[in-house]
Amino acid sequence: xxxxxxxxxxxxxxxxxxxxxxxxxxxxxxxxxxxxxxxxxxxxxxxxxxxxxxxxxxxxxxxxxxxxxxxxxxxxxxxxxxxxxxxxxxxxxxxxxxxxxxxxxxxxxxxxxxxxxxxxxxxxxxxxxxxxxxxxxxxxxxxxxxxxxxxxxxxxxxxxxxxxxxxxxxxxxxxxxxxxxxxxxxxxxxxxxxxxxxxxxxxxxxxxxxxxxxxxxxxxxxxxxxxxxxxxxxxxxxxxxxxxxxxx
Numbered sequence: 001x002x003x004x005x006x007x008x009x010x011x012x013x014x015x016x017x018x019x020x021x022x023x024x025x026x027x028x029x030x031x032x033x034x035x036x037x038x039x040x041x042x043x044x045x046x047x048x049x050x051x052x053x054x055x056x057x058x059x060x061x062x063x064x065x066x067x068x069x070x071x072x073x074x075x076x077x078x079x080x081x082x083x084x085x086x087x088x089x090x091x092x093x094x095x096x097x098x099x100x101x102x103x104x105x106x107x108x109x110x111x112x113x114x115x116x117x118x119x120x121x122x123x124x125x126x127x128x129x130x131x132x133x134x135x136x137x138x139x140x141x142x143x144x145x146x147x148x149x150x151x152x153x154x155x156x157x158x159x160x161x162x163x164x165x166x167x168x169x170x171x172x173x174x175x176x177x178x179x180x181x182x183x184x185x186x187x188x189x190x191x192x193x194x195x196x197x198x199x200x201x202x203x204x205x206x207x208x209x210x211x212x213x214x215x216x217x218x219x220x221x222x223x224x225x226x227x228x229x230x231x232x233x234x235x236x237x238x239x240x241x242x243x244x245x246x247x248x
Contacts, residue, residue, distance in 0.1 A: 001026040001157065001189040002047060006043050007056035009042055017053070020211030024206075026061075028184055029190040031200050031221075033235065034210035035244065040193040043210065044159055047191070048077065060157070071104050077156035078188075080179075082162040086134040086149075092129035096120060096148045098180050119148040123178055140171040142163055151182055152165070158183065160192040164199050178201035200224070205211045207233065209242060 002024040007016040011063030016039040024030040032040050039044035045051040046060055049065045058065045065073065084097045100107045107115070115125045123144040134142055143163070149204045150158055163179060164172035176199050183190045183203075192203055200207060201221060208218040217229040224236060 001061055002030075002049070002191065003057075003059045004043070005057045007058060009044060009046060009051065009053045010040075013171045015213060017046070020056070020210070020213070020215055022208055022215055022218065024191060025191060026028045026189055027187050028205045029180075029192070029203055030206050030208060031192045031194060031204035032208045032210055033194065033197075035202060035235070036195075038210050039213055040210055043159070044161065044191065044193060044216045047075065048159075064127070064217075067119065075099075075104055075153065078150035078153065078158040080143075080146050080150045080158070080163055082165050084134070084146045086136055086142060086145060088097070091119070091131050091133055092125075092145055093117060095145055096130075096152050096213045098149060099153050102109070115152060119152050120145070122151070123183070124174075139166055140168075140174070143167060143171075143175055144178070147178060147182070151186065154186070155188060157189045157191070158186075160190065160194070160203070162194055162196075163192065163203075164194070164196050165197065169198075171196065173202070179203050198235075211235075 004022040050188040093116040097112040100112040202222040209216045216231045
């Protein structure tokens with residue numbers, strides 16, 4: 001579904017991506033791990049066409065991401081943002097139904113609200129939540145609203161950017177389970193960026209380790225603990241000593 005071939009991207013003198021090769025089969029869940037500043041978010045933005053690579057190719061379902069109808073292309077995606085990114089001035093249901101109230105996916109207001117309430121139920125929130133504002137919700141509830149919004153338009157591909165950031169371990173576990181269930185139910189292709197190894201093990205079918213602008217290792221999540229790769233081994237066990245230099 002998503003294919004990156006020898007993707008390079010620099011910002012001035014800073015070389016962020018130095019030849020990324022990555023393949024994400026349709027209907028699978030890929031989790032990209034790696035330290036801060038290694039280019040995980042830039043990779044995601046390149047797939048979405050928000051950042052154009054300096055060289056290399058990125059295709060989604062065989063089509064180059066930088067050609068064709070942008071609205072139709074973006075309509076295939078859902079996104080759970082790291083900080084929730086809810087609109088403070090809109091009630092919860094309008095946040096969830098944001099894409100259904102405008103643009104190519106526009107639905108009648110009553111229908112959009114109905115869909116929003118159904119998606120809120122799917123993530124464990126009651127219909128009464130629909131008319132609250134984001135400021136009235138806990139962090140865990142806000143994350144669920146963000147997840148409901150990500151799936152509201154029934155996307156083929158869903159991106160999760162640090163889905164458990166700022167959550168306590170129990171709520172993080174709940175969100176991980178929800179993500180796994182929903183991705184499986186929808187048959188969606190998922191791409192997740194995270195530092196949280198419990199998320200990796202809960203969400204992933206396959207894992208890719210991004211370091212120094214390239215994919216150092218990729219394989220099934222079942223191989224994480226016996227990969228034989230020193231970069232991956234150091235990262236997943238949080239060791240200070242190893243080929244990855246810790247910034248002191």
